[in-house]
Amino acid sequence: MPAAPSSPIPAGLGQLAGWDPACPEELPDLLARLSGLPDPRRRRGRHHPLPYVLAVAACAVLAGAKSLTAIAEWAADASDRLLFCCGAALRDPDRPCRAPSEATVRRVLQHIDGDAFDAAIGGWLTARAAASRAADQGEHPPPGPARAAVAVDGKSLRGAIRADGRCVHLISALRGDGIVLAQREVDVKSNEITAFRPLLEPLDLTGAVVTFDALLTQTDHAKFLVEQKGAHYIAVLKGNHPTLHALVKELPWKEVPLLDRTRATAHGRDEIRRLKAATVPRLPFPHADQALQIVRRRRTIRTGKVSIERVYAITSLTAHQANAADLAERVRGHWAIENREHHVRDATFGEDTSRVRTGGAPRAMASLRNLAIGTLRLAGRDNIAEGLRHHGRDMARPLAALGLT
Template structure:
């Protein structure tokens, strides 16, 4: 089958964009509610959102850079994204920075997150028979202030193993992320089977576990000192296990260190916590290359998954996978787009920019590419390179 992928040595020479079918992406973008007045509207919503995504894929970090990168998009690429033709000047038009700025400020960002998340989820899980695991974690946009002493906070859900965000909500200024788990879970796309939802210790709350279990999913929680009675009960339950050989072991070598994980699991008898079925502990030892131990840590785990499913390997995989949301999403947005240094604060703009960065990371990862920053630099050198990524994400072979 012919491919629309440009040749590896190609710079900005035109190729045939009509062979690149990005209709799935454009259809999804067109379903987002349009906040603009229909009178005098020049550009379709899907087109403005599409060029914003492409500019984000070039590494544009702020509204000024978005406007500049959009203005530089070549004519054939604008045509493929849905640009209108300006008969007076004889060219296809691109939206101005002012147009993009106003749209990102006023758009229904909750609807935007729903559309992005559902589309990425559909692409990531096509014919994927593995048991799903979803990591939930919050992030503060440190450069974005919604008040004199209040920073913008977002709570996100990421597919473990895929590194794509499938749901996101804004945490209201007068509350914390614990109260928003129910809203986030309610916005997750419908899934098959019984996915695992991993959360850090701050979410070890009765209401949170009820929300997750009632949604047809299993929680996997880390237990720490914010719940001292629960921590003590869990520790007493797993303490005898530490005298046994580990039920699961894993080892990694890198960066001048040897890391070993040993995991034990048992039933949660005697632990007073809603829906708790299995308790476990993960011991993490770190050694230098000569074999001298540098550190040792223990993590106490509770899950609603029963023992037949919640093996020691299950606990190890899901707890380690949970921290992927920090490394693969939050850290990536900070390093590739300098998100924490962005002082944007008007309207929904800061949240909207984060949503576009999630979508950009998603389409890159769906193409089995892990080096996000290098990919943004690659696309910035040749804007045509963004188009095949969108095609492969939408229409690539079924896994």
């Protein structure tokens, strides 16, 4: 008997012919990581999978979206094919993939587990960076990996003001290549000190050099990094350690030779930095081996005004483990967390003027911005604003950058 004629494929589903919904282990890596997050919504009334909503938000932010409304508008303009790549569930033939509404995006970002979301993003960026390095090195890896640089610092989201008048405050760990490894929200009744260890606990810091400012210069932090994480530290000294600060400040620095001098002109300022280092036995701080003096001379080009600042620090690195140039580069690199993350999120994404302030949404939006910045940096883009414009001109580009196609 002749075979029965096959039924026609509805027009909408025909666009997706040959595309089989992937099972979790076959999903692109980012979707796979997002699939492991707990869904904060009630089972009843879920119209979109959680990874889908988050992937759409990630693509929209990478295309330059600065608000929840802009994310929903990007999704509404996306084709069925693009939404399917983001993990959309197939619906009816006339409209196979439905875009999440602004209300859905808002609810998800307000209630998402921030720690789990940041861990998924940091894990994906780290794995992507490792894969990129392995591809670049090929069969001839370098003889020995350089010590990774990790800067820890906090940032307040000035537009995200809670009912009690306080801003949402986040603390981040930024790697030297511009990737945010981890991020946590500081509890309103606490400060960055209590968030430091939970921030770094999940990370592999073996051999890394962690830098932080004076607030985080705590004996427990030094012991934690060296004894439990196998890392080193460079810690700034100020008035919260008056005895140690006075001891280091009163060292005979005039007799210590200048080890490094650098000069840079940027942001309307001409800056000269000088660094001296001295090995000091029995410094009264855990695992401290060297003391540092950093002198910064800044001249404002427009006005000619000159300012000089002396900063003192200690490090667990010995003179054999880090030469002067290495120490100077790591001290300068600590400010990368300001220039490569905080400043970009403010200047390019308008974070401090964002009106997103309810629940966990401010932190989730910061996490999506970290993902966008890290993705662009891994693609070799230093100008983040230019990268956002590039991805905003073609809706398929964000998916390709995030590995969703």
